[in-house]
Amino acid sequence: MEPRDLKHLAEEIRQLRNSVDELSQLLRTVFNINSAAGPTPAKRKKKPTRKQQATKKIEEDESRDSLPLPGKHF
Secondary structure, three states, X not given: OOHHHHHHHHHHHHHHHHHHHXXXXXXXXXXXXXXXXXXXXXXOOOXXXXXXXXXXXXXXXXXXXXXXXXXXOO
16 A cells, blocks of 8 residues: 555544544433443442341341230231
8 A cells, every 4th residue: 555545544544533433422412421331230239238137137026026916816
């Protein structure tokens, strides 16, 4: 390839990159995307903290220890 062909190709590549950048910006604007990284992955459900687990266990123990309702026989 001759140098002028390479210069021409380099200019075309620059123009294509600019076009891609403009399209990316437009898509981010239209779809309200904060970054070009794409959609955020699904968030994992957080495990309950030790305090939450302890509170839940205490509540379960209390409900088990309470007297059954009248008329209910187990």
